[in-house]
Amino acid sequence: MTGLIWVLEAVLLGCLLVYRWAGLGRLQPAWAAWLLVFGAGAAGGVGLTSCVFFIFEVLLGSHAVALVLEIALLVWSGYEAFRHRWQIDKPAAAVRAPVALPWIAGALLVTLVIATAAMAIAWDQNPQGNWDAWAIWNLRAKFLASPGGLAQRAWSPLLGRITHAEYPLLVSGFVGRAWAGSNSLSRAIPEATSYVFFLGLLAMVTGGITALRGPTLGLLAGLALATAPALLREVPAQYADVPLAAYITGALVFALLDRPVSAGAFAALAAWTKDEGLLFLILFLAGTSIFRWRDLRAAILGAAPVGVLAAVFKVLLSRGNGSLLTTSLPGAEHRIVDASRYGTTLAAFGREFMALASGWYHPILPLAMLAIVLHFERERRRDVAFCGTVLGALLLGYFGIYILTVNDINWQIQTSLSRLLVQVWPAVVLVGFISLRAPEAAAITTRAAQLDVRCKARHKFAK
Amino acid sequence: MAVEREQVRYPARIVAGIAAAIALCLWGAFESYGVESDYQRQSPDPYQIRAQFVRLGPVVSAVPEDAVMGYVTDAESGSVTDSALLASAEYVLAPRLLARGAEHDWVLGNFTRPADFAAFGKSRGLRLQQDCGNGVVLYRKEAQP
Numbered sequence: 001m002t003g004l005i006w007v008l009e010a011v012l013l014g015c016l017l018v019y020r021w022a023g024l025g026r027l028q029p030a031w032a033a034w035l036l037v038f039g040a041g042a043a044g045g046v047g048l049t050s051c052v053f054f055i056f057e058v059l060l061g062s063h064a065v066a067l068v069l070e071i072a073l074l075v076w077s078g079y080e081a082f083r084h085r086w087q088i089d090k091p092a093a094a095v096r097a098p099v100a101l102p103w104i105a106g107a108l109l110v111t112l113v114i115a116t117a118a119m120a121i122a123w124d125q126n127p128q129g130n131w132d133a134w135a136i137w138n139l140r141a142k143f144l145a146s147p148g149g150l151a152q153r154a155w156s157p158l159l160g161r162i163t164h165a166e167y168p169l170l171v172s173g174f175v176g177r178a179w180a181g182s183n184s185l186s187r188a189i190p191e192a193t194s195y196v197f198f199l200g201l202l203a204m205v206t207g208g209i210t211a212l213r214g215p216t217l218g219l220l221a222g223l224a225l226a227t228a229p230a231l232l233r234e235v236p237a238q239y240a241d242v243p244l245a246a247y248i249t250g251a252l253v254f255a256l257l258d259r260p261v262s263a264g265a266f267a268a269l270a271a272w273t274k275d276e277g278l279l280f281l282i283l284f285l286a287g288t289s290i291f292r293w294r295d296l297r298a299a300i301l302g303a304a305p306v307g308v309l310a311a312v313f314k315v316l317l318s319r320g321n322g323s324l325l326t327t328s329l330p331g332a333e334h335r336i337v338d339a340s341r342y343g344t345t346l347a348a349f350g351r352e353f354m355a356l357a358s359g360w361y362h363p364i365l366p367l368a369m370l371a372i373v374l375h376f377e378r379e380r381r382r383d384v385a386f387c388g389t390v391l392g393a394l395l396l397g398y399f400g401i402y403i404l405t406v407n408d409i410n411w412q413i414q415t416s417l418s419r420l421l422v423q424v425w426p427a428v429v430l431v432g433f434i435s436l437r438a439p440e441a442a443a444i445t446t447r448a449a450q451l452d453v454r455c456k457a458r459h460k461f462a463k
Numbered sequence: 464m465a466v467e468r469e470q471v472r473y474p475a476r477i478v479a480g481i482a483a484a485i486a487l488c489l490w491g492a493f494e495s496y497g498v499e500s501d502y503q504r505q506s507p508d509p510y511q512i513r514a515q516f517v518r519l520g521p522v523v524s525a526v527p528e529d530a531v532m533g534y535v536t537d538a539e540s541g542s543v544t545d546s547a548l549l550a551s552a553e554y555v556l557a558p559r560l561l562a563r564g565a566e567h568d569w570v571l572g573n574f575t576r577p578a579d580f581a582a583f584g585k586s587r588g589l590r591l592q593q594d595c596g597n598g599v600v601l602y603r604k605e606a607q608p
Contacts, residue, residue, distance in 0.1 A: 100481055107485045111492040118499045125507040128554075134512055135550035139557055146558035150529060158531065158562045162546055163553065220484060227491035233499060358498045361491035366484040373480025439481065443471050 003182035003189040014045020016077035025086035027211040035207030042200035047269040053177035104219040122236030127187040129238030144176030157320040166321035170273040171240040201246040208253035214438040221433040229358030241419045260295035264302025271310040291386035328406040345402040348413040377437040387431040521595040533570035534561045572600030
């Protein structure tokens, strides 16, 4: 269990850095800003410490430098956060009482408890996680946690195709860091890592939409996400898809909040998490250049450090391990013109979208219900177009990979498509709720002369 | 004393819609819990990873951590069983590396059914070092002491 200290330390470091430098202190309401600090801090802290571990401990072989650097960063960011404590502003104008806020918040807490209880059963029954957890992510974490130069086996071509030695190392690096630091291979660490990403994702969506569109929509978005069955299934699986979903969503949230440096950094962390994240980084920067070109330079600046690390890994370190794309290129011209592959893939996308459900409950239902009663907000068209274009292009990229793949297309779809949809689902929820009209806009306000309650009571008593 | 108060109310349509959305989410949470908890209880550890730690325990003790081991099996090449046996062995034995074939000093035999493991190894230039039971056999190259 001492390994959990390494998880908590990473989350704390991330929270302090986000608190001090992400410029969230002026957001209203304050609790939305705090949710963003926690959500972005958790995901960002895990990403940052994973990168520090990989560069200094794995590549340069110095445990001491990695440790000293992390502790120095923690102390410095704590000092900076203390020096620049937020001055919480009072709202400029009276905020209209949101609809049923305590009920939504209560429901969110209840669903969170239920979701956690379901995950606890999975952690108990399958502590090693699902196939990819032990065959890819935690296996490579074991290598990274090993001493004496054995860490570089995490991308050895000897690992073979089923282990995907070419995959980026954010999640494995973070688990390996905690295993190495605690000198144990505790199952609690990969479990806690997945759960931290889930909570961070939830906090970023709830806080981000609250800051952008108000507390009612923010909490409802959190509620809709916390009950998405496919997402909940993936958390105890201990894969890298929930972390990737957190980085994709975080990048979009920060972009919409006009924090392009943080947005770029999150997009780059996505690239260091999975190959799909590399595609997302490219599309995110392309989308920014079209819809938010003024932010492009800052986004590139934010993405550069981790983006370079991901590129160095792919181009130099793991170059002996062909990726799905590179191994699929020979003979691709025949597969591209095979019409049946398009039909198969399209049908699978439809089928897997329906399979996001659990029983009769599909996570699109609450969003559809709210769209019917609230309608859509026209002023948000540009934000929706930006996010929609990036996500649409990402899904199109996934579609293209299925057309190109050298593997059996049915096997490829069966083993991956549901997880690809989980990667984008939280961002879809984000865009969906951003596009809705805030219920507060439909409030009917009346000024009425009333007897003060105390006077009323006194009057009654006198009678 | 009369005071002026701002009263905020919402159209019934919106309140009803939000209430319905909350109810839907709660239904989803319970539905998801039921399905997932049933599934997890019915299929605990489907690839028997916990058992692999026991099965391969003697190999972990015998082979140095920096070894690159060969790997031979009787599982049908390319089958799910073959992949599961190899991947789970890689996981348990890491940081040792496994490479298919009998070309290394240490070779892991990972079998699905009883057989003459010594003869199996001999035909591949391997000497049986230790039969660990449960289909796990540790071989060494013939030339090794």
